[in-house]
Amino acid sequence: MINAPILPILIPLVSAVLLLFLPKHIQAQRLISAAASLATVVSAAVVLNKVKTDGIQTIDMGSWPAPFGITLVSDMLSILLVLTSSFITLCVVLYSFRSIGSGRETFYYYPIVQFLLVGVNGSFTTGDIFNLFVFFEIMLMSSYVLIVIGGTRVQLRESIKYILVNVISSALFVIAVGFLYSVTGSLNMAHISVRLADIGDEPIVTVLALLFLVVFGLKGGIFPLYFWLPGSYAAPPAPVLALFGALLTKVGVYAILRTYTLFFYHDQAFTHDILALLALLTMVAGSIGALAYKDVKQILIYNIIIAVGVLLFGIALMTEDAIAGTLFYLIHDMIIKAALFMLGGIMIWITGTSKMDKMGGLIRQYPALGWTFLTASFALAGIPPLSGFIGKLLIVQAGFEAGEYVGAIIVLLSSLAVLYSMVNLFMDVFWKKPKLPQVYAKKQTLSMFVPAAALVVLSVLYGVGTEAVYPYVMKAVEALIHPEIYIDAVLKE
């Protein structure tokens, strides 16, 4: 089956179209979306296995040979991220049954989630820079709908901001691709890499590198381009927020990782130094936000920004260990962010507020929720043997080896900030005695708790079973450190 790599894109697409016909049949919608998400996970696992045994998989769309047609490329990095995203989407879909509300369910919520997955999986898989733009747009348009659906006051205000920022960054994206095309004469990413290697370190290439950094930085939320993120992400309800926090910013980070390892590795002294500097500022800014706020959503959102900083720092170091650490941390962060936002959503759902000083004492009624949240918080901070540990260890180690002492220390300090903010959150929501002697009505949370807990369990297994994941990640790192592997697989030279 030579079309296997397209399945994780095609299955959500077909199911989204089928769901368009059934807007009012909520049960059918739930059933189809759950089944389709499960099928996507299975197909991604099949492709992962294929990439493991047979190497990088490519499809030349419409039988037009690379570099003339559009090529889809499933290398280890893409398929690992596709698998993670598909699994997170499955959990979010299950979580939505109870939490999203029938108003949104009858207004095309489920098909749009599937369209979002099409965009995310497509962005990870495509091997064509313009096609990357197209999949970005699919993802963004779905996210526009998800952020505005429901139409509450705060959502409308934030969605205008969100759409404006993203339309501008999309315009910049097209301009950047146009520049790149005028310099290299190709849109195929492998082919661009070859052409850029011939050109060497002309100044225009560095300009392009920074232009792409701005474009992807706006989507990924790096300093100082994250200004829109905390407000916009706080507007939609928890399941949408979980999807956004886990997937959207990570697609931006993936795009930076891909372009900075495949295209712009010639003038590292300049481009990667800027990347490192921005990474550190991102971590500092995120830490300040996470420590300053007394709001469940805001603390978790600022933790996204810290994680983006850590990931960028790993990319900026560009050594084998650092890239391995980045990959470990990227997958970990997607899983644990989704889990934390889902758990946070349950907390908000029980108490009816996201303000920490109005909560308290939840541990008595919801012990399982509390301990799961604490485990997830520890994983996020990177406490061994949980999943965040190995990624951070590798990044910090690589930082010290490369002589980037300041950076490595800031990564460590940011972990402390993460730990402090999360434990603070836990203490306020679960431990502290509520100011007013209030007892929250016991609510059924099981159907929301199970998908969230499944992600936490996955994250724990990912941390404990690092040894089993290691060969997969190292295979992905190999293709990133040596772009020739990727190029040869696509251009079949």
Add this chain to the structure above:
Amino acid sequence: MKTNDVIFQTVAKVVFFMIIFFAVHLFFAGHYYPGGGFVGGLLTSGALVLLLLAFDMKTVQRGFPVDFKWLIGIGLLFSIGTAAGSLLFNVPFFTHAYNYFQLPLFGKTSLHTAMLFDLGVYLVVIGVTMTIIQTIGESE
């Protein structure tokens, strides 16, 4: 406000068909010459909008008793189905097939599966444009 737009309505009825035929012409021309499903769809929805302006939403709904949101879904199914047909033959996704046939009236004609894909685009464009215009128009 009740305006007397007999002339407009009478002209619109005739012009509607002219636009539709031109849209169909553009749609089929699109394979070798400028045109195709996107432009054809835009022109068709232009013709429908003309009717909307000359008459009103209810009249147009009676003439075309379709939910335009369904058109989007059906169009997408056509397009995806054409592209996914390649899965059955184990050739790369999106690969198209074509051949030449002797048809009555037309003579030697080339038939392409790409036309089905374009038909999907045509339907989606009509569906999206009409949904947008109806949604905006409803508030007035």
